[in-house]
Amino acid sequence: MLIVVCSILFNSAPATRVQTMDASILIDGRGFVTSLQSRKTGQEYAPKGHSSPLLSLQDHGKLIEPTRADFLNSHREVKLSYPNGSIATVKIADKDRYFRFELLSLKNRGAVDDIVWGPLHTKVSQFIGDIIGVVHDDQWAIGMVGLTDNTIAGPPIDGDCYGMAYFVHSPDPAKIPVRAPFKEGQRFNIGGDGVNDVAFYSHPEEYFQQVFGSGAQLEPEFGSSIAFNSRDRRKPKTHFFSLLPGFKGSRPRNQISDPVNVDFIGSGVALYACPAANALSAIENIQIAEKLPHVMMDGKWVRDPSGQKPDIPWYGAHDKLIEYADALGLKAVQDESQGEYYANPADHWQGKRVRFSNGKNQTYKEFTTQLSQHGIKYGLHTLCLFLQPGRCTDISPVPSRNLQTVLRTKLAKAVSASDTDIEVTDPSFLAEDGTWPMRDGSNTLRIGDELLIYAGISDSSPHVLKRVKRGQFGTKPHAHSSGDELSKLQMNCYNGFVPDMEGMLQYADYYANVLAENGMEYIDFDGLESTVYQNHGYFGVRRFFRRLFDTYAAKTGGKALRVMGSNVFSGGWEYMSVCNMGGDNNMFDPVLNRWGIEGKDVRNGFSNSYLPATFGIQNLHRDWSVFDAENLQAKSIGWDATYMLGLSQDTVEHCGEKESIFKAFRTWEVARSLGVFTQSIKNVLKDMSLKFHLERSVGGSFLLTPIKESRGSLTGQGEMSLANETAGHSLGFSIRFLGPVVSCRINLPGRKSVVCNRAIEAGQFVYSYGDHVYLADKNRQVVAELSVGRAAIAPAGKSKIEVNAVPQAPSLAKMDVVVWVEGKPVRIGPNPRLRN
Numbered sequence: 001m002l003i004v005v006c007s008i009l010f011n012s013a014p015a016t017r018v019q020t021m022d023a024s025i026l027i028d029g030r031g032f033v034t035s036l037q038s039r040k041t042g043q044e045y046a047p048k049g050h051s052s053p054l055l056s057l058q059d060h061g062k063l064i065e066p067t068r069a070d071f072l073n074s075h076r077e078v079k080l081s082y083p084n085g086s087i088a089t090v091k092i093a094d095k096d097r098y099f100r101f102e103l104l105s106l107k108n109r110g111a112v113d114d115i116v117w118g119p120l121h122t123k124v125s126q127f128i129g130d131i132i133g134v135v136h137d138d139q140w141a142i143g144m145v146g147l148t149d150n151t152i153a154g155p156p157i158d159g160d161c162y163g164m165a166y167f168v169h170s171p172d173p174a175k176i177p178v179r180a181p182f183k184e185g186q187r188f189n190i191g192g193d194g195v196n197d198v199a200f201y202s203h204p205e206e207y208f209q210q211v212f213g214s215g216a217q218l219e220p221e222f223g224s225s226i227a228f229n230s231r232d233r234r235k236p237k238t239h240f241f242s243l244l245p246g247f248k249g250s251r252p253r254n255q256i257s258d259p260v261n262v263d264f265i266g267s268g269v270a271l272y273a274c275p276a277a278n279a280l281s282a283i284e285n286i287q288i289a290e291k292l293p294h295v296m297m298d299g300k301w302v303r304d305p306s307g308q309k310p311d312i313p314w315y316g317a318h319d320k321l322i323e324y325a326d327a328l329g330l331k332a333v334q335d336e337s338q339g340e341y342y343a344n345p346a347d348h349w350q351g352k353r354v355r356f357s358n359g360k361n362q363t364y365k366e367f368t369t370q371l372s373q374h375g376i377k378y379g380l381h382t383l384c385l386f387l388q389p390g391r392c393t394d395i396s397p398v399p400s401r402n403l404q405t406v407l408r409t410k411l412a413k414a415v416s417a418s419d420t421d422i423e424v425t426d427p428s429f430l431a432e433d434g435t436w437p438m439r440d441g442s443n444t445l446r447i448g449d450e451l452l453i454y455a456g457i458s459d460s461s462p463h464v465l466k467r468v469k470r471g472q473f474g475t476k477p478h479a480h481s482s483g484d485e486l487s488k489l490q491m492n493c494y495n496g497f498v499p500d501m502e503g504m505l506q507y508a509d510y511y512a513n514v515l516a517e518n519g520m521e522y523i524d525f526d527g528l529e530s531t532v533y534q535n536h537g538y539f540g541v542r543r544f545f546r547r548l549f550d551t552y553a554a555k556t557g558g559k560a561l562r563v564m565g566s567n568v569f570s571g572g573w574e575y576m577s578v579c580n581m582g583g584d585n586n587m588f589d590p591v592l593n594r595w596g597i598e599g600k601d602v603r604n605g606f607s608n609s610y611l612p613a614t615f616g617i618q619n620l621h622r623d624w625s626v627f628d629a630e631n632l633q634a635k636s637i638g639w640d641a642t643y644m645l646g647l648s649q650d651t652v653e654h655c656g657e658k659e660s661i662f663k664a665f666r667t668w669e670v671a672r673s674l675g676v677f678t679q680s681i682k683n684v685l686k687d688m689s690l691k692f693h694l695e696r697s698v699g700g701s702f703l704l705t706p707i708k709e710s711r712g713s714l715t716g717q718g719e720m721s722l723a724n725e726t727a728g729h730s731l732g733f734s735i736r737f738l739g740p741v742v743s744c745r746i747n748l749p750g751r752k753s754v755v756c757n758r759a760i761e762a763g764q765f766v767y768s769y770g771d772h773v774y775l776a777d778k779n780r781q782v783v784a785e786l787s788v789g790r791a792a793i794a795p796a797g798k799s800k801i802e803v804n805a806v807p808q809a810p811s812l813a814k815m816d817v818v819v820w821v822e823g824k825p826v827r828i829g830p831n832p833r834l835r836n
Helices: 277-287 321-328 363-373 501-517 537-557 599-609 626-638 650-652 657-676 679-685
Strands: 006-010 013-019 021-025 032-038 056-057 063-064 068-072 077-081 085-092 100-107 112-122 127-129 134-137 142-146 165-167 208-210 218-219 221-232 238-241 251-259 268-275 311-313 332-335 377-382 407-411 444-446 450-453 485-489 521-523 560-565 612-621 639-647 689-694 704-713 717-724 729-737 741-748 752-756 765-768 774-776 782-788 793-794 798-805 815-820 827-828
Touching: 013 068, 021 268, 056 085, 100 112, 112 142, 127 218, 127 599, 134 221, 134 277, 142 221, 142 277, 208 599, 251 537, 268 277, 311 321, 321 450, 321 639, 321 657, 332 521, 363 377, 501 537, 537 657, 599 612, 612 626, 626 657, 626 679, 626 689, 639 650, 657 689, 657 717, 704 717, 717 815, 729 741, 729 798, 752 765, 752 782
Parallel strands: 251 407, 311 332, 311 639, 332 377, 377 521, 521 560, 612 639
Antiparallel strands: 006 013, 013 021, 021 032, 056 063, 056 112, 068 077, 077 085, 085 100, 100 268, 112 221, 127 134, 134 142, 142 268, 165 208, 218 221, 238 251, 407 485, 444 450, 444 485, 689 704, 704 815, 704 827, 717 798, 729 765, 729 793, 729 815, 741 752, 741 798, 765 774, 774 782
C-alpha cells in the first residue's frame, strides 16, 4: 500500500499528511509533526501542545528546531529552514508499513555537528523501550529504526551512550501504584559502589525501571519521546562521560574521540506506528526492505521469540558434553571450563585445549567437528576488546598505534630514558585521575613505543607530571625529543586497554578469523562495553558487529554467529542472539519461584525493547527436584525468557533426579520447538504461585499439570497445614532432615502413613512423587525404598501432613518440608481439550 500524500492548509501554511497502512502523520508548515493517528480507530497519539520537530539540528551544543517547511516534488521532499540559516532537504518515501525520511543535504551547516530525528513526542508511555527507541502499550507501538550505521538511538549525549540510572515509572498504576515519597519520572543513581555489578540492581519495586539505552524516554507531563541522531564524526569531539555516573571512582572524565570519516548527510530513519502485536514484524519488515542487518539463526530471525531456547555453559571435562546436550535437546554451548579469553593477535586458540578424563585431549577444531554432527554450536567466553598487559602483543613489547586515546599533548622538553621530570605543553585534563573505568589511578601515557604511568600534574607552569614510572606494562624506556606526542590511553575496568576505532575493526577480523579457523559458531562477549570506550557509542557497537559478521560470513560461506554478551546496546540488538547476563538467584530462583532484583530490572528493560528476558546462568543443582528443573522451563516459556543451564559431569552424575529431570526438560524443549504454547498458556505459566509438570501424551499432544507447592519448617513432632480447593489430586512431598534422626513417621492426608525405621543422616531426604516413597542422600540419590502403595490424595478443603521424627541427639530434629499437590491437567498441542 502506498503512502497517501495530500496538501492541506494549516494556519495558512501548507502541510502534508502521510499515511501507511496503519497510521497517518501530519507535518505542518513549520516542519513539525502535529498529529499521529491510528487509521483504523482514529486514536490520536500526538500529545496536544507538544508537537514534534521532524528534524532538529545541534548547533554549538544546542538543539534548534525548524521554523518553516516547504514541500517539493509532489510532497516527496521537504525543505526545512532553521533560525541559524541552515536549510535541510529531507526525502519522504512511500512505504506500506513505515514512514521513511532521509536527509539529502544541509546547506549553510556552519557549526552544526549533529542532526536529530525528532524528538518525536507521543502519548504512549506504558513500556519504554530505550535500547532501540520504541514505546508501546497493550494496543499501540511507535518506534524508529536508524537506516545507516551512523544513525543511532537517542538524542546527542556525551559518549554517544547512556549512563546507567533508575527512573520511576509504573506500567500499570492501578496494579502497581508508585508509593510515596517517589513520583513518576524521578531519576536515581544505581546501587552499590560502582564496582560490584550485582549491587547495581538495588530497587526491588516494580515501578523502579533501570535505564538500558537512550532511544526513548519517559515524559511524565505527556507520555514519551523518541529520538535518533547522526553525528559528523569527521571532527574530534570532547566528551564528559561515564557509563556509571554518580560514583566516586566512576565520575565522568573529559575524553576526546578521534575523527572517523563518516558524516550525517544520508542519515535516515524508518518511523513505524502500528498495533502493538505487529511491532516486531514491522521492524523485521524494515530490516529486509532497507537491506539492514537481518541475522538468521537456524532458519529464524534472531529476534523471533519462537527461536529462543536455553544454552549450556559447560564446566570441567568434556566426556559427556555431547551426550547431555543431545539428551536435553540443547544446541549451543559456552565452554566455561576454558576460562576467560582475552584478545591477542598472536593467539589463534590452537593446541589440544579441550580436556577429557582419559587425557586424550582435542583441539577446538577436532571437537567442533564432532559437535557439528549433532547440530551443536560451540564457543568461548571472551572479554571482547579488553587488551591486557602480559596477554596481548598489542600492548608489549611495542604498544600498538591503534590503542584508544583520551587526550593528546606534546613534550615541552626532551627527556632521557631515565628522566622522570616530564614537562608537557598542554596540561588539559591531565589532572583528571583515571579514564573510563570505575576506579582512580588508571593513568597511562604513551610516548613513542613506551608506556608510562603518572599520578597528577603540577598546578601551574611549567606543567610537570608527578610520580612518573617509566617503561611500564612490558615496554622499555626510551629517550624522547621535545615536541614528541604524548597521549593518555583509555583504560578498561580490568586495568588493561582497548583499541581505537581502526583497531576495533582489526579485532573484529581477528575474532571472525579465529572462530572460523576453529569451527566455532558461538561466542560470548563479556565486557561488551569495550565497544563504546572509543566515545563513538552505538556507532562503534554497530561498526564492530557489522565487520565481525561480514568477515565471519566471508570465511564460512555465509554463516552467522550466535552471539551472547554482557549487555545489549543499540547497534548490537540486531546482531545478538541472546544476552544471558547475570545468573542464579540474583536473576531468578526456580526453587522458591521468584525473580531477583537484577532479573526484574533486566526483564523489564529487555522486554520493553523486544528482547527476551533472561534468567542468566542457572547452574543445575544436585539436590533439585524435577519440579524445580521444570519450573525453569515453564517460567522461561511463560516470560519469553532465555537462560543458560550450567552443567558439569560431576554435578549431573551426582544429581539424584538426573533421569527424571533430563526427560522432563527434553519434553519441554520438544513442546517449545513445536510451538504449542499459546499466549494464553504462557500467561498461565507466568503464575508465580505455581510450578508445572509436562508430559507427552497420545496423538502428539501434551498434558500440562499445575503443581501447587507449599513449604514449611518443622521441629521434632510437627504438622504443616494444607488447603486444596478441589478433591482427588495426587500429593507428593519432600522432607530434608537438617539433623540426624533415628526414625520417623509421616502421616499424610487420607490416613496414609510412611514409616522409616532406618537412621537418617543430616541433609538426607524422604520424598515421594506418588506411589513410591524413598530415602535419599543429600543429592536426592536413592538410598532405600520405604513403601509402595497408592499415592496420597489431597482432599478438598483443609488437611495436614504430620511428621514425628526421633532425633539421635537430645536436641529436637529440624526439617524443611515441601508438599506438592497436582492440579487438573490441561491438554495442549493438537486439538487441545481438558482431560476428563
